[in-house]
Amino acid sequence: MDICDGALSYDVMLVIGAVADLLESREVLNIYAEKIRTLQRSLKLGLSSNLEHWLYSRGLSDREVCRHLSNLIVSKGDEGNISESFFEDHRDYIEPELKKFPSVFWKAIY
Known part of the structure; x- marks a missing residue:
């Protein structure tokens, strides 16, 4: 089991x-390189969607918090409205959800 968690x-x-680097070196293959980079980021973070990646990049460094908020945002239909002011624009439902988790997550956003 250790081999799967570590070296593998x-x-x-x-x-x-390396595959992404090779694809990026060929301009016509950039669309595939982006998909490979997304796969790489998903494997690294343990998160599956771009929305979850975005939440993680904003300081929510716990996978379960990212998944929970991502599901909430999708259920509200706001996944297409992501911007720098997203947390302020949607504070009415994001803040109460963040308060269900340890305060470090709420403080990371507000």
């Missing part, structure tokens, strides 16, 4: 990164 996962990340 690290090796897979290296291979995926």
Whole structure:
């Protein structure tokens, strides 16, 4: 089991990164390189959607918090409205959900 958690996962990340580098070197293959980079980021973070990646990049460094908020945002139909002011614009439902988690997550956003 340790091999899957350690060496294998690290090796897979290296291979995926190398493939993305090769694709990026060919301009016509950039669309595939973006998909490979998304896969690489998903494997690294343990998150599956771009919305979850975005939430993680905003300081919500817990996968379960990102998944929970992502599901909430999707259920509200706001996944297409992501911007720098998203948390302020949607504070009415984001803040109460964040308060269900340890305060470090609420403080990371507000």
